[in-house]
Amino acid sequence: MNASPSSPLGTSRRAAPVAEPLRRHVASLLAARKPGFALPGAFFTDEALYAAELEYIFGRHWLFVACEPEIPEGGDYRTFQIGPWPIFIVRRDDGSIGAFHNTCRHRGSRILQQDSGIAGATLQCPYHRWTYDLDGRVIDCGATGEAPAAQRPLKPVHVKTLAGLVFVCLADEPPDDFDDMARRVTPYLAPHGLARAKVAKQVDIIEHGNWKLTIENNRECFHCAGHPELLCSLFHFFGEIDEQRMSAPERAAYARYQSARQETEAIWRRLGLPWQCIEELHGRPTAFRTERLVLDGAGESMTADTRVASRRLLGDLSDARLGSLHYHTQPNAWFHFLSDHVLSFATLPLERGRTLVRSTWLVHADAQEGRDYDLEKLTSVWNATNSQDAAFVEETQRGASSPAYEPGPIAANEYMVELFHVWYEERLRAELEL
């Protein structure tokens, strides 16, 4: 596929031609993928494919990396390692966010060496003390001489914010469809006032599986019987519903779902909150899905008792019973926006078989722990769910790495797994011109 940058399947501009053996190798692996079936084992075990994914998926697409409240004040920064690229984001005093390669223009040291911190008004490389301003300009290079250094600002990384979410793109020319996504999704997310929230808790876990298994696992709830805590609040009716084939408990849950749906939809309507599903999980580089969903029980939050964990609601929201606004972005993130808190999940590959999953719980900036929210109540459901998911991913990595593994059929309620595969293949074909 050889598409222009402005087409829906457009490829971002590449710096160098793709080596022919790599193109042939990836093409042969993609040819082995059977639509409607799980991915062949090589997709989880092949190192050359993993290297291609880092360059052409993670190096060329918009990636969610942080929520704005993670860097609330001027000088606050966060660092990330995306494949071979160390980068950082930093809040400037005017409130804007800069993103740069975290590679010194002198002899290459990482400049910011902690996961997060406060840089102040300038950034100084600890090695020979080259100093940069927050626009990346060299403002002091000690004995090395000013003139050549002035030509060597930090290399910028593209950065965009969307209703308090921070996305970066490492491509020289990023996919040009981000703004379209932002325009359509912002009315859903903005009422939750994420930019005026604060981080209540952040937990990093490492899943011992390929990043695609982490994403696949997130894109279906076929496995949700393995999440008893989550099922207190989550209705898992996705895709086609066939009432005839439901068990008695499922039919009871479906009846609860239908009545909760009616009641909650009336609240959304009254508050002017959009809820209709937008699903564009393939057919574009910056693919996404959003939908406001009703929750079981009291319908307020993803907590064990289904009631809000923080009594200080987000933004200017006035009703606790808003269900859960889901938002997914390919290739690396998913979110739940509730009335009282936001949950963000960012995944980044660490190695072919190791994936970072960063979960962040955010509440209103004025909410006080102990008075307005209890951290254990806020985090317990997703802490449990994350560790259950990590086990699913690890066991699938181990089982699917066996020479005896054969991909099985994807069920109707796993259709978003299939759409992730479709997107993944589209993007590799576009970027590698296959």
Ligand code: FES
């Ligand atoms: S490598 Fe950064 S100042 Fe020398």
Ligand SMILES: [Fe+2]
């Ligand atoms: Fe799960």
